[in-house]
Amino acid sequence: MKARATPHKGGDRQRLLVIDPAGDAIVERTVGALPQLLRAGDRVVVNDAATMPASLAVRAASRDARLELRFAGPPTHGRWPAVLMGPGDWHTDTDRREPPPVLLVGDALAIEGGGRLEVVAVDPYAPRLLEVAFDRDQAQAWALLLRHGRPVQYAYLDRDVELAEVQTSYAGRPWSVEMPSAGRPLTIATLLALRAAGIGVSRLTHAAGLSATGDASLDRRLPLPERYALPQTTVDEIARSRDAGGRIVAVGTSVVRALEGNARAHGGRLRAGEFVTDHRLGPGVTLLQVDGVLSGVHEPGSSHHALLSAFAPATLLERAHAYALSHELAIHEFGDSTLVLRGAAEPVVRSLSAAA
Helix, strand or coil: CCCCCCCCCCHHHCEEEEEECCCCEEEEEEHHHHHHHCCCCCEEEEECCEECCCEEEEEECCCCCCEEEEECCCCECCEEEEEEECCCCCCCCHHHCCCCCCCCCCCEEEECCCCEEEEEEECCCCCCEEEEEECCCHHHHHHHHHHHCECCCCCCCCCCCCHHHHCCCCCCCEEECCCCHHHCCCCHHHHHHHHHCCCEEEEEEECCCCCCCCCHHHHCCCCCCEEEEECHHHHHHHHHHHHCCCCEEEECHHHHHHHHHHHHHCCCCCCCEEEEECCCCCCCCCCCCCCEEEEECCCCCCHHHHHHCCCCCHHHHHHHHHHHHHCCCCCCCCCCEEEECCCCCHHHHHHHHHHC
8 A cells, every 4th residue: 555655734634434343333434524423522632742853863972974863752851862763864764774873871962953962861671762961951952953853754755844744733832752643634623613513622732752763672662651741621621521421532542541541540530730651552451531542544563553452343453454455545654544433433324324
């Protein structure tokens, strides 16, 4: 299946594969049909994190090779989590790039264009996973990053991506190092249409991390622990919707991880605040807060696909993937969309029955 070459925004006309475990059904609609696929009283929760220019070209002292540093999240007390990549850039497939040099605490990385980073921590099991600190205060560090950083991207794209192309329509704080891409097709018009249909829209901020590192052992640890902020207003809105029988639909795996990780950490209930989650979802995991997910179309074996198995049986997901392949849905970060939700196909079945 041919992947799209550019990260178009999608919008209302983006293809949407609807997977309904209650009806054992798979139907295709568009993202613009979401207000009709959901019910009044349901609530959609989005991740409003903006995408950082999280890729920097750097050089290690006494080495001539041009390396790439990919930040793995926003800074905490001036320390930035990061993954060091080998020589080259995104044009080469991540898994085929040469490994980076092994750095030690105290080593320096010169930023192309000016500036310097110091290695302040090295993971003992994955030496390319670092913590680094800029040689200036945080305001100046952000200014440097905005001036010289680029969005993280992968070899299936055929050109450099601009930062504006990897932002959702409702992006706020720059916390994500890769785009929370499930929300990419959601326009302000779509969100207003959801609200007009009696469907609530709430937000949280989750620092979506890297999806690949080039190190197989480190990739198996993905997603790494990620920071998120859950507002009290969102906690209250979700509680009201659930009490009234509404379904909670997470836009993206980052929202699922935040809500489910939060609930497990607080006795099954949500608590507002800023936290870190290392929660993972997969087959057989009981969902405490989230009923469905809007996501991309994911390959079996990926961590995102494993998360979908918490919402639907493997046999149904296998059928859905076969449909996606045979009908040429785009399967990657900037591809088409999937909605996995019990009862989501009922409006389609009703309309088809009425037409017959």
